[in-house]
Amino acid sequence: MQFSSIKKWLAVSLLLIITGTANAQLCTTKEATAWDSKAAGLDTTTSRGLADNFFLWNVGQTINVRFLNGTEEQQRAIIALAKTWEQYANVKFAWVTAEPSNVRVEFSNREENYSQLGTNSNMVPDNQHTLHLEYALFNEPQRLQRTVVHEFGHVLGFMHEHSSPISGIQWNKDTMYKVHAKYGWDQDMVDAQIFKVYGKRYTNGTTYDPKSIMHYPIPAWQTMNGYNVGWNTEISEGDKQLASMLYPAGGQRQNEVPRVNVLNYSTTLVKADAAAGGIYLYPSFEVTTDGATGDVFFAVLLFDKDGNGIRSTDEKYNVNGCVGTYKSFRIGPGKRLNANKTAPDDFPLFIPFSNIPNVPANAEIQIQFRTYVSDGEELKSVYYSEPIAYRMTR
Numbered sequence: 309m310q311f312s313s314i315k316k317w318l319a320v321s322l323l324l325i326i327t328g329t330a331n332a333q334l335c336t337t338k339e340a341t342a343w344d345s346k347a348a349g350l351d352t353t354t355s356r357g358l359a360d361n362f363f364l365w366n367v368g369q370t371i372n373v374r375f376l377n378g379t380e381e382q383q384r385a386i387i388a389l390a391k392t393w394e395q396y397a398n399v400k401f402a403w404v405t406a407e408p409s410n411v412r413v414e415f416s417n418r419e420e421n422y423s424q425l426g427t428n429s430n431m432v433p434d435n436q437h438t439l440h441l442e443y444a445l446f447n448e449p450q451r452l453q454r455t456v457v458h459e460f461g462h463v464l465g466f467m468h469e470h471s472s473p474i475s476g477i478q479w480n481k482d483t484m485y486k487v488h489a490k491y492g493w494d495q496d497m498v499d500a501q502i503f504k505v506y507g508k509r510y511t512n513g514t515t516y517d518p519k520s521i522m523h524y525p526i527p528a529w530q531t532m533n534g535y536n537v538g539w540n541t542e543i544s545e546g547d548k549q550l551a552s553m554l555y556p557a558g559g560q561r562q563n564e565v566p567r568v569n570v571l572n573y574s575t576t577l578v579k580a581d582a583a584a585g586g587i588y589l590y591p592s593f594e595v596t597t598d599g600a601t602g603d604v605f606f607a608v609l610l611f612d613k614d615g616n617g618i619r620s621t622d623e624k625y626n627v628n629g630c631v632g633t634y635k636s637f638r639i640g641p642g643k644r645l646n647a648n649k650t651a652p653d654d655f656p657l658f659i660p661f662s663n664i665p666n667v668p669a670n671a672e673i674q675i676q677f678r679t680y681v682s683d684g685e686e687l688k689s690v691y692y693s694e695p696i697a698y699r700m701t702r
């Protein structure tokens with residue numbers, strides 16, 4: 309982190325408690341799995357009026373999209389469908405053939421269609437796709453249309469409409485768990501993918517819209533009262549309204565929140581320091597900020613080798629119950645900073661050995677770098693790294 313900038317920011321509170329989501333999941337690397345597939349996975353089985361404002365692009369932004377494969381004809385079909393959003397949202401897609409890109413589209417024969425949610429795409433390494441489409445879509449024009457428009461809705465930050473807090477859907481949970489277990493989904497996954505309901509703020513004041521292109525179809529057996537939703541194939545009136553609220557032609561978004569992108573994370577260097585009596589951690593990353601001013605938390609968390617959080621026994625070095633530490637800053641928009649990049653050790657985090665209970669010397673642990681942002685109302689997880697393995701030395 310550039311030191312001069314750090315001093316300008318105010319450090320905020322010490323104990324990081326994450327609220328607002330399923331707490332049970334927060335102290336495990338499994339959270340990452342569920343989060344990863346938030347905008348992914350289930351689009352194969354397959355919700356308007358719902359968007360995660362923390363992951364929106366800037367109003368008027370050009371979003372660079374690159375195809376990793378596919379024929380020219382296939383690419384043209386995708387471009388034509390994605391472009392329909394440009395009529396309602398003040399963003400532009402630029403179809404680029406080289407880096408830098410924001411969104412990368414890959415086709416394969418895997419029967420999965422999914423996309424990263426909004427600016428989460430920026431956090432994916434340049435050589436990996438952020439949006440996946442199955443080749444079989446090209447044999448079914450209507451399915452191609454609804455799928456591509458839906459996935460590019462995710463690209464703009466739209467979430468599933470069935471996750472709306474005002475949908476009132478009475479899920480037949482027992483049956484849903486049973487059916488999805490057949491596809492290898494445990495209850496946590498079904499909860500995260502289907503039953504999870506987002507805070508009311510994410511509706512941006514809109515109403516529940518069963519016609520949304522972002523709504524999964526819901527066959528009647530999935531609900532207790534026979535409620536059902538068919539296949540939506542086009543951008544609904546509600547979708548258009550939300551698109552113009554999130555990306556207004558006038559350029560000024562109403563519900564702005566602090567938006568933080570973590571880029572080019574490479575690794576977290578760990579150095580045991582006997583003299584200091586603890587471990588120094590040096591996550592290497594860049595960060596850019598947009599939107600409103602907010603508090604950003606750069607954290608490292610410790611897990612056992614199986615990915616279970618190492619329970620913290622005191623209030624210090626505690627991130628939501630797990631052993632961890634963080635530095636926090638109040639950051640306004642338009643910043644670009646880097647940590648442990650220009651110098652390998654300009655942004656140290658430290659945990660004393662005495663605050664790492666129940667980990668014997670030489671035990672293998674996992675260390676994960678995470679970033680959270682708060683707008684005062686909500687603490688949002690915006691980035692987590694692949695965990696690195698570390699052999700504990702004291």
Ligand SMILES: [Zn+2]
Nearest residue numbers: 347351458462
């Ligand atoms: Zn989806």
